[in-house]
Amino acid sequence: MDRERLFTHISKLEADMNHMYEELQTLKELSVRLVEENVSLQMEKDNYEQLLAKEESEKAKSFKQNTLNNLYDEGFHVCSIHFGTHRHGEDCLFCQGFLQHRNN
Template sequence: MEKKDIFSQVSHLEEQLGQIYVDFGNLKAQLTVLLEENQNLTLENRNLRKRIEDADHTDQSMTNRTTRKSGTISEPDVGEGYDNLARLYKEGFHICNLHYGSVRNDGDCLFCLSFLNKK
């Protein structure tokens, strides 16, 4: 082999290594996005399962209350909706009209807090 052939092979390998490095960087970025999405979905799934359990307990208590009142369905309490929204916010979800239902990633939301502080 001539020196020129060896040099061209080394240059070609160097280019291939550079492309592999770029490909690894792209895969790492995609993996980061997927891991964040997985974490958000895991949190949302856990919160939804807890809400289902709470709803089952609430349904049972509502059924017990309605049967005690001779079959009539009682109206929900005035503050019950506010309490539910406060609980949703505490679980990590937006309750403001801008991002309602989405997961809060950046800490507290000023819009949600202003809504909660209205009396």
């Protein structure tokens, strides 16, 4: 191999290596952006799941509260002293206090 071909070959290899290095840098930047986006999406997902769990918990609490209110409105005790027995049209201060406390 003559000197000129050798230098041409080395120059070509150097240019190829520079091009590969630039491609590697581009790939590295893209990877960083993807990791950052993934972290952001994971945080958003976690926040959404917490919000959803909170809403479901509030719905369950509301359902329980409405059930107790409905039982009392139908004429049954909801206080711990006489729970489930009929009130026979009379108001119960224990039930009313319990429901008022649960509503607050």
